[in-house]
Amino acid sequence: MPSRRVTIAEIAASAGVSVPTVSKVLNGRADVSETTRKRVQQIMVDRGYQRRAAGAQRPVGLIDMVVPGLDSPWVVDVLRGAESEARKVGSQIVLTSAEGAPAGDRRWLDRLASRRSDGLVLVVSEAAPEAVEQLRALHTPVVLLDPVGGSDPSFPTVGAxxxxxxLSAVEHLVSLGHRRIAAxxxxxxxxxxxxxxxxxxxxLGRADIAVDERLVRFTEFTTSGGLAGARAVLDAPDPPTAIFAGSDMQAFGVFxxxxxxxxxxxEDLSVVGFDDVTFSALATPPLTTxxxxxxxxxxxxxxxxxxADDASPGPxxxxxxxxxxxxxxxTGPVRR
Structure with a gap:
């Protein structure tokens, strides 16, 4: 039975450095101290680390990221994190907006194949079935960030x-005495x-409060979606005293x-959002989220x-x- 391949994550842990630092040593980058370089290289020898097979493609320094759109401030936070991590190993982010459609039309795939990519991050997006097959053929790793329902289970995922x-948002509202709470x-x-x-x-179940389905609305994670949802629940015969919005942008629509x-x-309506985008604290009043x-x-x-190339076998x-x-x-106490 062949021995398990040692990963760069294990090398990094043994050397007491980050994974990007090990990547820099592997790629001959100059921005690593000589002491660190020698320590990492010695641990590679001691652990029997083997690089990817001969003939495998070398990194090109480009990481693709597909976002559903560019009209939400949370995209900026996502890009900030992705760019910061990519910069550690000298890579750059290539951004594509899917505009609500599945990622991977023919022109996009052709461009990806011609220039190559070290990997693809799909942010609250799904890949068209033909794109999934093409990405596998190109040996392009894919990671799903905040995946959609029914996503390909073979892809790694990162979520919250x-x-x-x-649960915490609504328990907070319940603790303030609210019982008519919309979502x-x-x-x-x-x-x-x-x-x-x-x-x-x-x-609501933990508080022994029955769910009124008229107060549950699925719209869009946008200000206009929040406006439409708020209008619908506030028009109910017995309107809510509090609203839990599934995004800060929806919460601003409620405002x-x-x-x-x-x-x-x-005083009349408590509101909780979700995300904590940069200017949530600057709203009037500041948004609980x-x-x-x-x-x-x-x-x-x-x-x-x-x-991805050094990942251990398994799920x-x-x-x-x-x-x-x-x-x-x-958010505040319910009016009596």
């Missing part, structure tokens, strides 16, 4: 604790949309709709790509980073 985030979320085909709503349902109706936040570690998630996705990694509630001024 969406269910736990939804807005994104497109229902997205796993994160469903998971956040399931966390909402679980929190606009509340203002149009003369509702004060949080579930912080999703977007920058760390993107960095982890890129790190997995960089280590692809499934990484889930913790969310936590950030309480600010948009």
């Amino acid at each position: 604790t969406n269910w736990a985030g939804g 807005l979320s994104g497109p229902p085909q997205l796993a994160c949309s469903q998971e956040r709503v399931e966390g909402y349902r679980a929190a 606009h709709e509340a203002a149009a109706r003369g509702l004060r936040i949080p 579930v912080r999703q570690p977007l920058t760390r998630m993107a960095a982890e996705a890129v790190r997995i790509l960089l280590d 692809p990694p499934r990484v889930e980073l913790a969310t936590h509630l950030v309480v600010r001024g948009s």
Whole structure:
């Protein structure tokens, strides 16, 4: 039975350095101290590390990232994390906006094949079936960041604790005395949309509060989606006193709709978002939200790509980073 191949992650752990540092040593980069280089090289010899097979393609220094669109501030946080991790090994990010369509039309695949790529990060996007086959033929590693429902199980994934985030958001509202709580979320085909709503349902169940399905709406993770969702639930015969929005952008849409109706936040309506984008703390009032570690998630996705050729045999990694509630001024006790 052949021995298991030693990975660069194991070399890095033994040397007390990062995976990108080991990659730099392997690629002959100059920005590594001579002492570190010798230590890493000696550990490679001692552990019997073997580089990729002869004839395998060398890295080209390009990592592709496909995002669903460019109209949301959370994309900036994702790009910041991806670019920071790629820069550690001298790579660059190539950005493509899918504009809501499955990634991988023929022209895009042809460009990818002609210039090559060291890997692809799909951010809340899915690849067209023909694109998946072409990517495998090109030996292009793929990592899913915040994957959609029904994604290819052979791809590594990086996500956040969406269910736990939804649970903490609604438990916070319940602790303030709210019992009529609405939930807005994104497109229902997205796993994160469903998971956040399931966390909402679980929190209500723990509080022995029945779910009113009229107060659950799936729209888009946008300001306009939040406006539409808020309008629908606030028009209910018995409107909610609090709204859990599945994204900060939806929460800002709720803010606009509340203002149009003369509702004060949080005196008349409490609002919780999800993501903690940069300007959530600058809203009026500052938005209570579930912080999703977007920058760390993107960095982890890129790190997995960089280590793809040295990954241990077995199931692809499934990484889930913790969310936590950030309480600010948009939530308050229910009016009696």
